[in-house]
Amino acid sequence: MADIKVGAYICKGCGLGERLDTEALVKTAQKDGKVPLTKSHDFLCNADGVAMIKNDIASEGITHIMIGACSRRAKTEAFHFPEHAVARANLREGVVWIRPDTDEARETTQEMAEDYIRMGCAEVKAMTAPAGNPNTGGSKTLLVVGGGVTGMTTAIEASKTGYPVVLVEKSGALGGWAGKLYKRTPVHEPYKSPADTGVADLVSQVQADSNIKVYLNATIGKTDGAPGRFVVDVATESGATHTEDIGAIVQATGFTLYDMNKLPELGGGKSPNVVDQAGLEALATAAAAGDGVIRRPSDGAPVKSVVFVQCAGQRDTTGQHLSYCSGFCCNASIKQAMYFKDTNPAVDTTIIYTDLRTPGNGEDFYRSAQEKGVIFTKGKVAEVVPNGNTSTVKFNDLILGDTDASMVDVDLVVLATGQIANSGINIDALAGVAEEEGAVEVKPISILNLTYRQGKDVPQLKQGFTDSHFICFPYETRRTGIYTAGPVRRPMDIAQAREDATGAALKAIQALENAELGRAAHPRSGDLSFPKVRLEGCTQCKRCTVECPFGAIDEDEKRFPVFNESRCRRCGTCMGACPVRVISFENYSVNTVGAQIKAVDIPDEFSEKPRILILACENDAYPALDMAGMNRIEYSAYVRTIPVRCLGSVNTIWITDALNAGYDGVMLMGCKSGDEYQCHFVKGSELGRTRLSKIDDTLKTLNLESERVRDLEVAITDIERLPEMINKYAAELVAVGPSPFKGF
Amino acid sequence: MSANTAVAEKYRNNFLKEIEEQVEMGDWVKMCMQCGVCSGSCPTNFQSAWEHPPQELFMMIRAGKREEVLSSSSMWNCTSCYNCIVRCPRKLPITHIMHGIAEYAHRLGMAPKMQPTRFFSGLFWKNATHTGRVNELKLSMGLYFKDGFVQGVKNGMAMQSVALGLVKAKRLNVMELFGGHKCKDQKGIHAMLKKAYEIERSRKTAKMAG
Numbered sequence: 017m018a019d020i021k022v023g024a025y026i027c028k029g030c031g032l033g034e035r036l037d038t039e040a041l042v043k044t045a046q047k048d049g050k051v052p053l054t055k056s057h058d059f060l061c062n063a064d065g066v067a068m069i070k071n072d073i074a075s076e077g078i079t080h081i082m083i084g085a086c087s088r089r090a091k092t093e094a095f096h097f098p099e100h101a102v103a104r105a106n107l108r109e110g111v112v113w114i115r116p117d118t119d120e121a122r123e124t125t126q127e128m129a130e131d132y133i134r135m136g137c138a139e140v141k142a143m144t145a146p147a148g149n150p151n152t153g154g155s156k157t158l159l160v161v162g163g164g165v166t167g168m169t170t171a172i173e174a175s176k177t178g179y180p181v182v183l184v185e186k187s188g189a190l191g192g193w194a195g196k197l198y199k200r201t202p203v204h205e206p207y208k209s210p211a212d213t214g215v216a217d218l219v220s221q222v223q224a225d226s227n228i229k230v231y232l233n234a235t236i237g238k239t240d241g242a243p244g245r246f247v248v249d250v251a252t253e254s255g256a257t258h259t260e261d262i263g264a265i266v267q268a269t270g271f272t273l274y275d276m277n278k279l280p281e282l283g284g285g286k287s288p289n290v291v292d293q294a295g296l297e298a299l300a301t302a303a304a305a306g307d308g309v310i311r312r313p314s315d316g317a318p319v320k321s322v323v324f325v326q327c328a329g330q331r332d333t334t335g336q337h338l339s340y341c342s343g344f345c346c347n348a349s350i351k352q353a354m355y356f357k358d359t360n361p362a363v364d365t366t367i368i369y370t371d372l373r374t375p376g377n378g379e380d381f382y383r384s385a386q387e388k389g390v391i392f393t394k395g396k397v398a399e400v401v402p403n404g405n406t407s408t409v410k411f412n413d414l415i416l417g418d419t420d421a422s423m424v425d426v427d428l429v430v431l432a433t434g435q436i437a438n439s440g441i442n443i444d445a446l447a448g449v450a451e452e453e454g455a456v457e458v459k460p461i462s463i464l465n466l467t468y469r470q471g472k473d474v475p476q477l478k479q480g481f482t483d484s485h486f487i488c489f490p491y492e493t494r495r496t497g498i499y500t501a502g503p504v505r506r507p508m509d510i511a512q513a514r515e516d517a518t519g520a521a522l523k524a525i526q527a528l529e530n531a532e533l534g535r536a537a538h539p540r541s542g543d544l545s546f547p548k549v550r551l552e553g554c555t556q557c558k559r560c561t562v563e564c565p566f567g568a569i570d571e572d573e574k575r576f577p578v579f580n581e582s583r584c585r586r587c588g589t590c591m592g593a594c595p596v597r598v599i600s601f602e603n604y605s606v607n608t609v610g611a612q613i614k615a616v617d618i619p620d621e622f623s624e625k626p627r628i629l630i631l632a633c634e635n636d637a638y639p640a641l642d643m644a645g646m647n648r649i650e651y652s653a654y655v656r657t658i659p660v661r662c663l664g665s666v667n668t669i670w671i672t673d674a675l676n677a678g679y680d681g682v683m684l685m686g687c688k689s690g691d692e693y694q695c696h697f698v699k700g701s702e703l704g705r706t707r708l709s710k711i712d713d714t715l716k717t718l719n720l721e722s723e724r725v726r727d728l729e730v731a732i733t734d735i736e737r738l739p740e741m742i743n744k745y746a747a748e749l750v751a752v753g754p755s756p757f758k759g760f
Numbered sequence: 761m762s763a764n765t766a767v768a769e770k771y772r773n774n775f776l777k778e779i780e781e782q783v784e785m786g787d788w789v790k791m792c793m794q795c796g797v798c799s800g801s802c803p804t805n806f807q808s809a810w811e812h813p814p815q816e817l818f819m820m821i822r823a824g825k826r827e828e829v830l831s832s833s834s835m836w837n838c839t840s841c842y843n844c845i846v847r848c849p850r851k852l853p854i855t856h857i858m859h860g861i862a863e864y865a866h867r868l869g870m871a872p873k874m875q876p877t878r879f880f881s882g883l884f885w886k887n888a889t890h891t892g893r894v895n896e897l898k899l900s901m902g903l904y905f906k907d908g909f910v911q912g913v914k915n916g917m918a919m920q921s922v923a924l925g926l927v928k929a930k931r932l933n934v935m936e937l938f939g940g941h942k943c944k945d946q947k948g949i950h951a952m953l954k955k956a957y958e959i960e961r962s963r964k965t966a967k968m969a970g
Binding site: 372382383386387389391392393394413415416418421 | 776790791793794815816819820822823825850
C-alpha cells in the first residue's frame with residue numbers, strides 16, 4: 017500500500033468543458049482529493065488522451081488512475097488498464113446530462129461534479145488492482161449428469177466444441193424419457209404428423225464419439241471442489257467408484273410424470289383403461305410392433321373411442337396437485353390422438369382442454385389434428401368413472417355452459433399429468449421453505465452429492481425446479497460451474513430441451529475457461545477480484561457462510577469461513593453481511609464506498625442544499641440512471657450516486673456513516689426480490705433488504721426519522737420512473753427538514 | 761320415415777359427420793378453435809337476437825346436439841355482412857356455414873316455422889318466381905299479415921303514413937294489388953327454375969341417401 021501513486025484525469029469532451037469549470041475540478045482533485053498529478057484533456061477517450069495516461073504510467077509510475085469523464089459503463093475499452101486500480105467519476109451521465117443548462121443550475125451542477133471528483137479520488141486510493149484468484153484448476157472435462165435427450169445433446173455439443181465429456185446415466189441405457197416415446201411432436205415443416213424421436217441417432221452419435229466417456233448404471237457418489245477443479249466420484253452398480261477430474265457440470269436429470277394414482281377422481285389407478293401419457297406411449301409402441309391397432313389394456317379389444325384429459329393434476333388451485341402448466345402436454349396429447357387417427361380415422365378421439373397451449377409451431381400441429389378429425393372440447397373434467405371395460409367421462413362444458421356434460425362408453429382415457437423435476441434434495445426444506453403452498457414433494461435422493469456446506473444439491477424454486485435467474489441466466493444454477501438444462505430447470509418439450517442443452521454446454525465451457533484464468537463467471541464475467549477475509553478479525557458468526565447465495569463459502573475445522581474463490585460470483589453479499597467488516601475485495605470494499613461517502617462536501621443546514629446518497633445496484637439501477645442521463649431526463653442536483661455490486665453487498669455501516677456525516681437521506685436501489693426476483697445474484701437483493709429492514713433501529717438510536725432511508729425496487733426499464741422517484745424523495749426530504757447531524 | 765329421421769338414423773351419434781357431409785361448407789366446422797372472434801364481430805348483437813353465437817353452434821355440433829342446432833333460430837339471424845369471415849383467424853367461411861345449416865334445417869323440416877327471416881325468405885322467393893318480378897306491395901302485405909289478420913291490419917295502420925307518402929311520390933302503385941307487372945316469358949322462367957330445382961333435389965337426395 018505504500019507505493020500508491022495516483023493520477024487524476026478530467027475530460028473536457030462531450031460538453032463537459034462547456035458546462036463545467038474544469039480548471040476548478042482540477043484544483044478540487046489536487047486540493048480536496050490530494051492528487052497533485054491531475055490533468056485535464058479535451059478528449060480523454062481518444063488515442064491522444066489515452067496515450068497521455070499511458071505516458072504517465074510509464075514515466076511517473078502511476079499505479080492508481082481516477083478518470084473524471086463519462087459513466088464507468090461507457091468507454092470501457094479506451095479506459096482499460098487491467099494492471100492498475102481505476103476509479104471513474106461520472107461527470108457526463110451523472111452530472112451534465114441530467115442537469116439543465118441554465119445560469120441558476122450552474123452552481124449546483126458544478127458542486128455535483130466537484131463531489132464526484134472528490135469521491136473518485138477517495139475511492140481509487142482505497143483500491144488495489146485485482147490480481148486474480150490463485151486457487152484455480154485447469155480441468156477441461158465436462159460432466160453431464162443424465163443420458164436423456166438433454167444430456168446426450170449437451171455431451172455431443174461440448175464434444176464438437178473440443179471438450180472431453182463424462183456422461184453419467186443412472187439406468188442401463190441412454191435415451192431417457194424420449195427413448196420411451198413411440199414418436200415425438202414434429203419440429204420441422206409441415207408440422208402435420210408425429211415424427212421419429214431421433215433418440216437412436218443421438219445414442220449412436222454418443223457411442224461413436226471417443227471424446228465422450230459414458231457410465232451406465234451409475235450415479236454421482238460425491239462432488240467436491242470448485243469450477244475448474246471438481247473431483248467427482250462416479251459410483252457404478254458393481255460398487256466400484258471411479259474418480260474423475262471435472263471442470264464444469266451440466267445436470268440434465270429431466271423429470272418424472274406426476275403420479276396419476278394421486279388423481280383417483282380421474283380414474284387414476286382405478287382401471288387399466290385409464291393411463292397417463294407414458295402409458296399410452298407404451299401402448300402405441302406395443303401396437304406398432306404388432307398390427308398397428310392400439311388395444312384396450314383390460315381385454316385387448318381395439319380402442320374405438322379415446323378421451324384425453326388435459327391439465328390432469330396440473331394448474332391446480334386447491335394446493336393438492338401441481339400449481340403450474342407443464343407446457344408440453346397439449347402438443348403431446350395432440351400427437352397421441354394422431355396415433356389413433358393416422359391408423360384408423362374412425363376412432364373417436366376427443367381432447368378435453370381448458371386452454372389449449374401449443375408452443376412453437378404447435379398451432380400448425382393443432383390445425384392438422386382438427387383436419388384429421390380430432391375433436392377438441394373446451395371443458396374441465398370433473399370425474400372419470402370406470403365401469404367394466406369402458407369409462408364415463410363427466411365434465412363441465414365451458415363453451416356450452418353445460419356442467420353435467422358427459423361422454424359414455426369411452427374405451428381409453430389418457431390423463432395428461434405434468435412434469436416434476438428430478439432435482440434431488442430440496443436443501444432449503446430444512447428451513448421450512450418447502451412447506452409453502454404449491455410446494456412439490458421431491459424424492460429425497462441426492463443427485464450431485466455436493467460436499468458444500470449449504471447442501472448436497474443445487475437450490476430449487478418452490479415448485480421443485482432448479483433455481484436460476486430466469487431472464488438473464490437461465491442455465492446457471494446457484495452453484496457456480498454447475499448448470500442445469502432441460503425439464504429439470506423448467507417444464508419443457510424435446511425441442512426446447514435440445515436448445516437448453518446447447519446453451520448449457522456453452523455456458524459450462526465458459527465457466528471452466530474462466531475458472532482456469534481465476535476470473536469470475538457471470539454476471540461479473542471476467543472480474544479478477546475475489547473476496548479476501550481478514551481471519552484475525554472474524555468472530556465465526558457464520559453469516560457469510562449462511563448468506564452466500566452461491567454456496568461458495570465452507571467452514572474449516574475451526575469453524576472459520578473457507579472461501580472457494582472459483583465458486584464465487586463476486587456479488588459481495590458476504591461483505592455486506594459481515595458484522596465485523598473483515599471481508600473485502602481488492603477493488604470493492606467497505607472502505608472504497610465508505611471513503612466516497614465521507615468525501616462528499618456536506619453544506620450546512622442553512623444553505624438549503626440537502627444531500628442524498630444513492631446506493632444503486634450496478635446491474636439494473638445504475639444503467640437505468642445512466643440511460644436517464646442519455647435521454648436528458650433531469651433530476652435533483654443534490655443526489656450523490658455510488659454504484660454497488662448488489663444490494664446484498666450494502667453494509668449497514670455505510671448508511672450509518674452517511675447519516676452521521678449529515679446526509680439528509682439515503683436511497684437504496686436494488687432489483688426485485690422474492691418469488692419473482694430479478695436480482696442477478698438471485699438472493700442478493702432479498703438478503704440486502706432483510707438486513708436493511710432492521711435499519712429502523714439504527715435510525716431510532718440516532719434519533720432520526722424513518723423517511724431518511726428509502727428502499728426502492730428498480731428494474732432496468734425504469735428510465736423515466738427513477739428520476740421521478742428521486743425528485744419526489746428530494747421533495748419529501750425538504751418537508752422532513754435538514755438532518756440534525758450537519759456540521760458535526 | 762321422414763327425411764329427418766332417416767338421416768338422423770344414418771349418422772346416429774356423429775352429428776359432426778352429418779354436418780360435414782350434408783351441409784355446404786360443413787367440413788369447416790371441425791376447424792373452429794373457439795376464439796369467439798366471430799361472435800364478437802357480429803353486428804346483430806347475438807346476445808339479444810341470437811340464441812347461440814356461431815362458435816357456440818360449432819361446439820354444439822361437435823357435442824352432437826342435433827335437435828338444438830337444427831331447430832335453432834340462430835343461423836337465421838345472419839345478415840351476411842361477412843364480418844366474421846373477414847376476421848376469422850382460422851379462415852372459416854362462417855357466413856356460408858350459417859346459411860348452409862339454415863338451409864339444411866329447412867330441408868329437413870326442422871327450422872322454426874315462423875322465424876321472420878325464414879318466413880320472409882319463403883315469401884320473397886314465391887313472390888319473385890311467380891311472375892318473374894318482385895311485387896313489393898304484395899310482398900310487404902304478406903309480411904304484415906304473417907301473424908294473422910288482426911295483427912296485419914294493425915301493422916298496416918302503423919305504416920299508413922309511409923304508404924301514403926310512397927303513393928304520392930309515385931313509388932307505390934295501389935293497382936299492383938291486382939295482378940301487377942310481370943316479365944315477358946313467365947313460362948320460360950318457371951320451366952328453368954323447375955329444372956334447376958330438380959337438379960338440386962336429385963343431387964341432395966343422393967347425398968342424403970349416401
